[in-house]
Amino acid sequence: MRPTWLEIDLGALGRNCAHLAGRAPDAQLIAVVKADAYGHGAVRVARYLRERCGVRRFAVATSGEGAELRAAGIAEPVLLLGALHPDDAEGAARHGLTPTLVTLAAARAFAAARPGGRVQVKVDSGMGRVGVAPAELAGFMAAVEGLGLEVEAIYTHFAVADEDEAETRRQLAVFLEAARALPRRYPLHAANSAAILAGLGTGLDFVRPGVALYGLPPDMKEAPGLEPVLAWKARPTQVKRLPAGHGVGYGLSYRAGGEEWIATLPFGYADGFSRALSNRGWVRWRGGYAPVAGRVSMDQTTVRLPEPVGLDEVFEVVTPDLDERTGLTGRARALGTIHYELATALSRRLPRIYLGDG
Numbered sequence: 269m270r271p272t273w274l275e276i277d278l279g280a281l282g283r284n285c286a287h288l289a290g291r292a293p294d295a296q297l298i299a300v301v302k303a304d305a306y307g308h309g310a311v312r313v314a315r316y317l318r319e320r321c322g323v324r325r326f327a328v329a330t331s332g333e334g335a336e337l338r339a340a341g342i343a344e345p346v347l348l349l350g351a352l353h354p355d356d357a358e359g360a361a362r363h364g365l366t367p368t369l370v371t372l373a374a375a376r377a378f379a380a381a382r383p384g385g386r387v388q389v390k391v392d393s394g395m396g397r398v399g400v401a402p403a404e405l406a407g408f409m410a411a412v413e414g415l416g417l418e419v420e421a422i423y424t425h426f427a428v429a430d431e432d433e434a435e436t437r438r439q440l441a442v443f444l445e446a447a448r449a450l451p452r453r454y455p456l457h458a459a460n461s462a463a464i465l466a467g468l469g470t471g472l473d474f475v476r477p478g479v480a481l482y483g484l485p486p487d488m489k490e491a492p493g494l495e496p497v498l499a500w501k502a503r504p505t506q507v508k509r510l511p512a513g514h515g516v517g518y519g520l521s522y523r524a525g526g527e528e529w530i531a532t533l534p535f536g537y538a539d540g541f542s543r544a545l546s547n548r549g550w551v552r553w554r555g556g557y558a559p560v561a562g563r564v565s566m567d568q569t570t571v572r573l574p575e576p577v578g579l580d581e582v583f584e585v586v587t588p589d590l591d592e593r594t595g596l597t598g599r600a601r602a603l604g605t606i607h608y609e610l611a612t613a614l615s616r617r618l619p620r621i622y623l624g625d626g
């Protein structure tokens with residue numbers, strides 16, 4: 269096996285799922301498993317959530333992601349988030365996915381590919397990215413149903429659920445008013461992870477948790493009741509003492525000092541360990557930290573140690589916690605990004621080991 273791997277704690281995933289379900293007891297969960305379940309592995313995550321958490325609906329971002337779930341035997345409804353492009357209607361239809369419609373062109377293409385097919389309609393309640401304008405919703409619904417399509421639900425998405433409750437309430441009110449103006453009642457949903465934890469939109473028919481399922485706090489701060497699910501580990505492929513002044517890595521941007529050892533770890537930026545961590549990132553080691561020494565290269569990373577270790581030594585590249593140096597959240601903050609980006613950058617070539625699956 270490759271001497272670097274991800275450990276995914278399915279027990280923690282299940283507890284997060286139960287926690288979120290408890291925050292929206294009257295809603296059904298649509299578990300968001302796009303981007304390979306935020307790097308955690310969509311097939312195993314979806315199967316576990318279905319079998320151990322009673323999840324009956326999933327959501328992905330692309331028809332390719334939906335096809336992967338179908339090939340693995342996930343037969344439950346799969347919502348295609350984002351806005352369907354007419355070019356993708358055939359793919360969505362072929363895999364029995366439920367597309368999100370916001371344009372008539374896409375509605376026509378999908379109706380041709382799958383006559384009578386099930387769809388959802390998205391309303392732009394303020395985010396300005398995709399969605400039908402509230403004032404145009406009634407006309408759009410009539411046109412979609414006129415094509416023979418079955419609208420299974422209407423939804424919207426919040427722009428600032430993690431930071432501005434007043435604006436989120438305003439978006440929710442805009443959405444509900446547009447839905448209420450329709451001639452009949454449709455199932456509705458709005459809440460992402462941040463909104464579920466804030467109790468906004470949790471009284472609707474469905475909720476759509478993503479990042480919180482994986483135990484990552486939506487606001488990058490803290491999320492009581494959630495446990496991070498993923499750890500990344502590695503064993504060194506070589507440990508050596510370099511003479512003082514010896515360079516390390518591309519650009520020789522690090523020079524060995526006196527009493528120190530360099531461990532070479534078998535992962536790099538192609539695995540999702542950002543090159544921006546060169547000479548400033550950390551891995552956890554024996555309860556402390558080992559600093560990245562030199563540039564992160566595509567497949568290898570060098571760290572500095574105060575003493576030699578054997579090739580069996582295990583380094584923790586990502587710890588399942590809020591550690592400011594080695595947790596996904598803390599590292600994202602240090603890099604000026606969000607944990608969503610770091611999680612989804614974890615390469616598919618990293619072996620994934622699933623723990624706690626009975």
Ligand SMILES: *Cc1c(COP(=O)(O)O)cnc(C)c1O
Nearest residue numbers: 300349425460461476477478479
């Ligand atoms: C990704 C996504 C979600 C999940 O968001 P989280 O912040 O990860 O909970 C929900 N709804 C839509 C439309 C999304 O694109």
